[in-house]
Amino acid sequence: METPHYHIVVLPGDGIGPEVTREAVRVLEAAAEAFGFRLTTETHPVGGAAIDATGDPLPEPVLQACLQADAVLLGAVGGPKWDNLDRAQRPEAGLLRLRKALEAYANLRPVQVPEALADASPLKREVVAGTDLLIVRELTGGIYFGEPRGRNGQMAWNTMRYTREEVARIARVAFEWAKRRRGRVASVDKANVLEVSQLWREVVSQVHREEFPELELEHFYVDNAAMQLVRDPRRFDVVVTGNLFGDILSDLAATLPGSLGMLPSASIGGRVGLFEPVHGSAPDIAGQGKANPLAAILSAAMLLETLGQEAAARAVRQGVDAALAEGVKTADLCRAGETPASTEAVGQFIAAYVRQQTPVAS
């Protein structure tokens, strides 16, 4: 059989983006070696780094490279240096354009609390231990993209808009994942106030009734969902929601494993998937070797899984568990008295673990 060969575009971005992406690439290269596939990577600037180099947060050649890749691995974009730019010129606008151009409408954000992390959370161990939920966030619609939008001297406005088809397709993604997991979907909206949410609820219910009647569906208002997520996270299996609510709920859910540095994501829907940690560029810790690379490394595991390299993805996840179990972890996960490891040390540990796993079958 021919050796599979994947071409990955790497977009490190800004702040801690390059630091965590470096470790994710290190682990991907180890996985390729151990599991017998070829990997080529091509690195481009995006976000603030691209603004500084070209004036555009998503230069056309970078977008074209992404569209031609097998997958895109991104670090994070943004930072104080670019905070005064107009919205459309900001680093974040480049990321949003990329998601849209890749048609990456389904953003999968798994949240797990392995035993070794149950004490890293600010919440009680009895509440969070064993949490295993998946946030399915709609990523290319809603208020992030709705028109009209704008501002004048006196006011500013945005539009939250969803079509039936946009809701139905994200609902299907959520139900398909629920089928492979524990069979339960919680749909989150604000249907007591917003027309968009009333349509959302109607369409999710219809997709459930017509296509997935064997699964369980519950509806939550977003304010209650936020409270339930930290009060009793284990009640959730798959959580499906719109772009803005999903953004907010996923950062909130990061309190469960104890750090934003633990949450990976995969944005899929088009031909090319985009894999990025949930966190941002963390300017407060950038350049200090302190950033937790696990969200980026776990995003790389999702990338491997999406490319069909399930065994390699499993080895990476086991490497993450091994690092946590051995206490090889960055400061964000350490309790008083524990010695933090650097970003690089965590990446090196996991890469070494992956290399030892499965020798290439001969």
Ligand SMILES: NC(=O)c1ccc[n+]([C@@H]2O[C@H](COP(=O)([O-])OP(=O)(O)OC[C@H]3O[C@@H](n4cnc5c(N)ncnc54)[C@H](O)[C@@H]3O)[C@@H](O)[C@H]2O)c1
């Ligand atoms: N996908 C992305 O590129 C993305 C996501 C979120 C925010 N941003 C951008 O990042 C910039 C900073 O935003 P912010 O400060 O609100 O959010 P942030 O996610 O960058 O940081 C929030 C807090 O979490 C900590 N943190 C985040 N990632 C961490 C990691 N891997 N290890 C350890 N600690 C970590 C930070 O130190 C900070 O205290 C902004 O410009 C924002 O727009 C980008």
Ligand SMILES: CC(C)[C@H](C(=O)O)[C@@H](O)C(=O)O
């Ligand atoms: C940087 C920003 C545009 C982005 C979002 O809001 O989608 C980020 O917060 C995220 O969660 O990926």
Ligand SMILES: [Mg+2]
């Ligand atoms: Mg966010």
